[in-house]
Structure formats: structure tokens, C-alpha cells
Amino acid sequence: MQVSRRASRRGLLGVIMIAGLAATACTPVFGTAAGPIRHGTLYSDSGNQYSYTVDDSTVTATPPTPADPSIREAFWRTDTPYYADQQTCITWHTTAGSQGGDPAQPGLAMRIAPTGADGKGIKAITVTENVWYAAIWIFNVHIWDTTNTASPFTLVGQFDLSSLVGKLWIDDNGVLQSTIVPPPWYVCARTQGDQFTFKVWTGSNPEPAWNDPTHVFTTTLPDGWDHPGYSGGYIGHLHQGQSATFSDLATMPLCLAPDMVDTPHCQDLLDTTTTTPATTVGAATG
Numbered sequence: 001m002q003v004s005r006r007a008s009r010r011g012l013l014g015v016i017m018i019a020g021l022a023a024t025a026c027t028p029v030f031g032t033a034a035g036p037i038r039h040g041t042l043y044s045d046s047g048n049q050y051s052y053t054v055d056d057s058t059v060t061a062t063p064p065t066p067a068d069p070s071i072r073e074a075f076w077r078t079d080t081p082y083y084a085d086q087q088t089c090i091t092w093h094t095t096a097g098s099q100g101g102d103p104a105q106p107g108l109a110m111r112i113a114p115t116g117a118d119g120k121g122i123k124a125i126t127v128t129e130n131v132w133y134a135a136i137w138i139f140n141v142h143i144w145d146t147t148n149t150a151s152p153f154t155l156v157g158q159f160d161l162s163s164l165v166g167k168l169w170i171d172d173n174g175v176l177q178s179t180i181v182p183p184p185w186y187v188c189a190r191t192q193g194d195q196f197t198f199k200v201w202t203g204s205n206p207e208p209a210w211n212d213p214t215h216v217f218t219t220t221l222p223d224g225w226d227h228p229g230y231s232g233g234y235i236g237h238l239h240q241g242q243s244a245t246f247s248d249l250a251t252m253p254l255c256l257a258p259d260m261v262d263t264p265h266c267q268d269l270l271d272t273t274t275t276t277p278a279t280t281v282g283a284a285t286g
Helices: 005-023 264-273
Strands: 032-034 037-043 051-055 058-062 072-077 086-092 105-115 121-129 138-145 153-160 168-170 176-178 185-192 195-202 216-220 230-236 244-253
Touching (some): 032 051, 037 051, 037 121, 037 230, 072 105, 072 121, 086 105, 105 185, 121 185, 121 195, 121 230, 153 216
Antiparallel strands (some): 032 037, 051 058, 058 244, 072 230, 086 185, 086 244, 105 230, 121 138, 185 195, 195 216
């Protein structure tokens, strides 16, 4: 049986990239362990952290007692590859307002990496549901660097997703109206060089393709944010009595995504790595 060039390239690329990741000398270990995940604090007035429980594919974050609504954290699976260009998907079962009262803030985090002279700081790129003024149909992309104590996060992109997730408004009679879609909400993100791309869909709707202009959004990252890192979830602003639940967190190197294998970017990578020892392929350094 003859194997197609596309299939053989996809298989070879997977072998090369996985071998490169496995053969990398070391990847950084940081953050706090919680079973099969680790988590790191991006911001906390109190210095406290969330606690996490993992049940099969479900992750639940719970605030400390007393709660500190300022806490924002990133979390990632311990088997996640440490890589610059990745694809990550996660399901949000908790969205702002879905538990009533104060807003919880779910998100997705990419390129989570240690930073600072001692390696004890954390930097990351996040896409999160907005919580200010209850405009939860706005999605924000931030970069985070905890070593910048004066301004640890910077907004780099903002997108109106009201056509996908609904919105809130006050009608002419002063009554609050809502078309907000209840969870689950599904979010996937990609990093490629200086480009950050994400897509969102809800309920029983099918997953949109990455070239769907109504569901896919892209922003350009500042210089220096093309570094390798882990990818996972984000949660912030949990109040007393709240928790946040996520499921189906999955990450892969970008070039293992089926629609990326035959792109020029990934073909160039394959052409390079086929003549390069596997130990130099991975993006991480020890």
C-alpha cells in the first residue's frame, strides 16, 4: 500500500516533534503542584492562591478562606509540552455571572514561563472573559509579567463576541435584559510567532474552522513574546463560596494540528528537522 506524501509528512513531523520534546535536556519546573496540574499566581493582593481538584478531565478551582477576589492564576497539565507555537483548547463550565452575584473570570493561558533573575516570576499570554461593568461578551488578550510590579499585565487586544455569546443591556423601561448564552463555552487558542489567535463557540454548536471569520480572532503580540512556555487555563476573581470548573484541557505543538501540517511554516520546520538531531528540535532549554 502506498502512503500519501501528506500522510507520511504528518507522521514524520509528529515523530520528529515528539522525539524532540522527549529528548530535550530539561524543561522548567515552577508553580505549585496540584496532582496532575501545576498552577502559578499572576496577581494576588494577599499572596494567597487557589486550590485545585482534578477529577478525570475536570479541573475545579476554589478560593482560599477568606477569599481574595484579586487572585488571578494560570494552570497547566504537567504533561504539557514546553513549546513556543502551540494549540490549546479548554471548556469553560463557569462564566461570569453563571453562579450569580459576583463575577468569576475564566480564561486560557499560553506561553506560561518562568521569568526574572531568579526564575521565580511568571509570564504568560491570556485570553479572558471581561468582568468590568458586566460586559462579559468582551474578550481581552493580555500579556503578564509578575516581575513588573508596577504594571504586571498589559492589554494587547480586545474583541466584541456578543454575536456569539450574547450580551446584557438596559431596556427603555430600565429593566435589565440578557441574551447571554449559558455555559459551556469552548475556547481554543494558538500561538505562532508574534500572532495570538483564538476561537469561541457555545452549547451544541459545531467547532468552527480556524479560517472562520465570525468565530476566530487574532492580535499581534509585542516584541519578545514569542518565547516557549506551557499552555493551559486561567481563572481569576473568585469570591467566597464560588468555584470555577473547566474540562477537556488539551495542548499540542501547533504543527501537529491537522490543518497546520502542510502549511509552509510547518513544512519548513520538517525540512529543517529532518537533517537536525532530534535533541535540538525542542523549543525548551534546560
